[in-house]
Amino acid sequence: MNEKHVKLPGPDHPISIERNVGRVVVSAAGRVIADTRRALTLREATYPPVQYIPREDVDFSQLVRTDHVTYCPYKGDCNYYSVSAGGRKSVNAVWSYDNPFPAVSRIKGHVAFYPERVDEVAARPAT
Numbered sequence: 680m681n682e683k684h685v686k687l688p689g690p691d692h693p694i695s696i697e698r699n700v701g702r703v704v705v706s707a708a709g710r711v712i713a714d715t716r717r718a719l720t721l722r723e724a725t726y727p728p729v730q731y732i733p734r735e736d737v738d739f740s741q742l743v744r745t746d747h748v749t750y751c752p753y754k755g756d757c758n759y760y761s762v763s764a765g766g767r768k769s770v771n772a773v774w775s776y777d778n779p780f781p782a783v784s785r786i787k788g789h790v791a792f793y794p795e796r797v798d799e800v801a802a803r804p805a806t
Contacts, residue, residue, distance in 0.1 A: 686752040688782050694723045694753060696731075696785045700805040703730045705737075707772065707797035708764035713737040718802070719785060723753070730802055731789035734775075747771045755780045760790070762797065772796035 688694035699720045705713040715736035721729045742760040749757045754776050762769035775790045776783070794800045 683750055684752050685780065688723075688753055692724045692753065694721065694783060696721050696783065699730060699802060702803045702805070703732060704799070704801045704803070705732070705792050705797055706799050706801075707741075707762040707769055708766070709798070710741060710764060711738070712741050712762060712797065713790075713792070716805075719789060720802075721783070721786060721791075729791050730800060731786045731791050734788050734790060737773075737790055742773060745771055749774075751776075753780065754783050754786070765797065769796050 686692065697720050699718040702716050703718040704711060713732045713736055715732050717733050717736060719731040721731055741763055743763050745759045745761055747759040751757060755778060757774050757776055759771040760773040762772050765772060772793050773790050776786055779786050792800050
C-alpha cells in the first residue's frame with residue numbers, strides 16, 4: 680500500500696494566496712483560452728508565482744481533460760487538461776486541484792497554466 684504523505688505549508692515551505700487585482704489573459708494557438716480579473720496568485724517557496732484562474736473565466740471548449748494525474752503533498756491530487764489546438768506543445772498545459780487540501784482551499788474551482796506550454800500568460804496591472 681502506497682500512502683500519500685500530507686505536508687503543511689510553513690517557514691521551510693511557505694505558500695501564500697492573494698487576489699490578483701489586475702487582468703490575466705491566457706492565449707494558446709492564437710486563441711484566448713482564459714480572461715479574468717479574478718485570478719489568485721499563489722506563491723510557493725522559491726517557485727515562480729502562479730496565476731490560478733476561476734473555471735468560469737476559462738473557455739473549456741478549447742481544452743481536453745487528460746488521464747495525467749500528479750500529487751503534491753502541499754496541495755493534493757492534481758488533474759490535467761491539454762489545449763486541443765495547441766498541438767504537442769500544449770499537452771497537459773493546464774492543471775487543477777479539484778479537492779485541494781484545507782491550507783490551499785482557495786484554489787478550488789480554479790485552473791493554472793504552464794507558461795511554456797501556451798503562447799502567453801499575461802498578468803496586466805489593474806487600471
